[in-house]
Amino acid sequence: MGLLDETVSVPRRTMTLFFLIDTSGSMEGSKIGAVNDAVVNVLPILNDISETNPDAEIKVAALEFSSGVNWLYDEPKAASDFIWQDVSAGGLTSLGGACAELAAKLSRTGGFMQSASGSFAPAIILLSDGGPTDDYESGLAKLKANNWFKSAIKIAIAIGDDADKDVLKEFTGSSEAVITVHNIDALKQIIRVVAVTSSQIGSKSSTAGDITKQEQVIKDVQDATQNIDGAEAATTVDSSQYIDDWG
Amino acid sequence: MIQSYNFSCQGESHKVDDKPCQDASFSAVYDDGLAMAIVCDGHGGERYFRSDVGARMATEVIRDSVKTFVENVDKTLFAGKPYTAVEAITSEEVIKKQTPADIVLRQLFSSIIYQWNQKIADHAANTTISDWELQHVDKKYIDELHTSETFEKLYGCTLMVYVQTPDYWLAFHLGDGKCISFQQEPFWHEPIPWDDRCFLNKTTSLCDSNAINEFRYCYQGDGQYPWAIFLGSDGMDDSFGEDANLVNFYIQVVKMLAGEGREATIKSIEEELPVLSKIGSKDDMSVAFIYNKDELSAHISDFIQYQIDLVRQNIAQTDSIVNKLESKINSITTITDEKTRIELDYAKQDIQRAHEGRAKLLYKYDVLMQQLSKEISNTIKYGKEE
Numbered sequence: 001m002g003l004l005d006e007t008v009s010v011p012r013r014t015m016t017l018f019f020l021i022d023t024s025g026s027m028e029g030s031k032i033g034a035v036n037d038a039v040v041n042v043l044p045i046l047n048d049i050s051e052t053n054p055d056a057e058i059k060v061a062a063l064e065f066s067s068g069v070n071w072l073y074d075e076p077k078a079a080s081d082f083i084w085q086d087v088s089a090g091g092l093t094s095l096g097g098a099c100a101e102l103a104a105k106l107s108r109t110g111g112f113m114q115s116a117s118g119s120f121a122p123a124i125i126l127l128s129d130g131g132p133t134d135d136y137e138s139g140l141a142k143l144k145a146n147n148w149f150k151s152a153i154k155i156a157i158a159i160g161d162d163a164d165k166d167v168l169k170e171f172t173g174s175s176e177a178v179i180t181v182h183n184i185d186a187l188k189q190i191i192r193v194v195a196v197t198s199s200q201i202g203s204k205s206s207t208a209g210d211i212t213k214q215e216q217v218i219k220d221v222q223d224a225t226q227n228i229d230g231a232e233a234a235t236t237v238d239s240s241q242y243i244d245d246w247g
Numbered sequence: 248m249i250q251s252y253n254f255s256c257q258g259e260s261h262k263v264d265d266k267p268c269q270d271a272s273f274s275a276v277y278d279d280g281l282a283m284a285i286v287c288d289g290h291g292g293e294r295y296f297r298s299d300v301g302a303r304m305a306t307e308v309i310r311d312s313v314k315t316f317v318e319n320v321d322k323t324l325f326a327g328k329p330y331t332a333v334e335a336i337t338s339e340e341v342i343k344k345q346t347p348a349d350i351v352l353r354q355l356f357s358s359i360i361y362q363w364n365q366k367i368a369d370h371a372a373n374t375t376i377s378d379w380e381l382q383h384v385d386k387k388y389i390d391e392l393h394t395s396e397t398f399e400k401l402y403g404c405t406l407m408v409y410v411q412t413p414d415y416w417l418a419f420h421l422g423d424g425k426c427i428s429f430q431q432e433p434f435w436h437e438p439i440p441w442d443d444r445c446f447l448n449k450t451t452s453l454c455d456s457n458a459i460n461e462f463r464y465c466y467q468g469d470g471q472y473p474w475a476i477f478l479g480s481d482g483m484d485d486s487f488g489e490d491a492n493l494v495n496f497y498i499q500v501v502k503m504l505a506g507e508g509r510e511a512t513i514k515s516i517e518e519e520l521p522v523l524s525k526i527g528s529k530d531d532m533s534v535a536f537i538y539n540k541d542e543l544s545a546h547i548s549d550f551i552q553y554q555i556d557l558v559r560q561n562i563a564q565t566d567s568i569v570n571k572l573e574s575k576i577n578s579i580t581t582i583t584d585e586k587t588r589i590e591l592d593y594a595k596q597d598i599q600r601a602h603e604g605r606a607k608l609l610y611k612y613d614v615l616m617q618q619l620s621k622e623i624s625n626t627i628k629y630g631k632e633e
Contacts, residue, residue: 001499001502001503001506001507001618002515002519003496003499003500003512003516004496004499004519004522004523005499005614006607006610006611006614007495007499007554007611007614007615008492008496009487009495010523010526010527011487011488011489013485013488013527013528054529055529073593077593081593083592083593085585085586085589114488114489115489115490116446117425117481117484117485117488117490117493118485118486118487118488118489118528119447119488120447121447121448147443147446147447151447151449205260205529205530
């Protein structure tokens, strides 16, 4: 008999990457098409990161919100298994509802999370092109009281100048974590950069130096943003050198 | 017969980063019947570059403080008392309602904090910066050693302690890691209350300004003692995820102690914890435990039976999942859209995985049943020989 024989389970640690996608009417057309295209293309990369990472497995969950909220699947799926179902746009922007729904799932009881032992903090990517049309403050308040959310890597992608960056800043906790994109190519590239960077850093046992994973993701994403035409990591929410171009 | 053991080893990620093992552990059984187990876990961030020293010093201070405490405390404060558990203090009101036992324990904790601060202050003042520190640590943190009023952060660590005397036992904890005890009823539990502030990579710490109120503890003096109690740093519980897996590992240790003896068990722990770090948490690993050899030998069938029951439960859960998936698959008679097709594919994939998982559980079940059968045979044979 050995201590680590066939009767002992040592499961892989996990990190869940959440996509929160605004599918309101204003996203219709090239914006929602770019989101669908970008997420489909980034999933194989996330799978590569997961398979070559000795520290943790990456799982993916996606929540779309418009007039209501809808999880693409009723549990997080391994990056290798996640089949993207194209989302379509229409309706309002229930960001508050999305926050409340996310708060409910960032839990072990009836939620998506496992024991904190053996888990890494999740990474959450919020994409939106407008402002909330519901009572987002109460939903966000629930989310901000959630321990998993407090520990999470949080990045928001503001799609165009109509996105309410103040709300996105409130969601992520800092304006540095809000990346603004102004055209389709920038949107696709930023989704890829943010998803890959969050997954790489979020699923590692340790960070470089003494900065948090959130700080490291922001730094790496901001560095990458400098090389993407039509994307800006605004240190001040109102500054913009670009004009929106959505084809 | 009460025995103890402890072991700490460098984590896989620390090997890669050329960091020392920042855990420290201690255990002993003394002639007067005092038994003690300690695990201290130094913090891992760059700022806490002397946390290995902090953890080592904490074990020394705790060892000496506890010995003095047990020798001098009025044992009637604990003897005869039922199991009592006290959470970390979050309100000053709680302090006003403290019992005499709470008060003497608070004095013990205060003494530990004071002596640890003295020790690390001496170390900070009298230990030159090492070549390793110059190479690996940002200058701003090194400068904190002599300029900051909060230099103790650099030595920050958690602590977890179990103390057993002939009259009572007590345990206290500050920070993360897990303490698991085995006894008649409940078969296993975490005797020390948890602190929700310890979550993912966040923990309370001996270096916190409010550390005195972050201790949580328990004691019992009615003659009931754990058969075995295990203290593990967070590297251990992060390797196993769910508590049930950690408990299962400790049961393996118990079974090995009873079946193959102490030396074989120690050899296996020292060989396998570094392996566990590599395939699990990558963190430093520490375990310290106190056990009653006679109780473990007498109850070994109970430990195996617990594992068997757990596997049975898992098989039942798997069967339930399979039934639901089969119902889902049977309900899809025609594929009308892409979403339905994907859901059907997932259900088929999940059902295959569930069957594979079930086969592994059945194998586990067979292995455990064989162990139980062997144990019962030995008991009958031993009984006949007697």
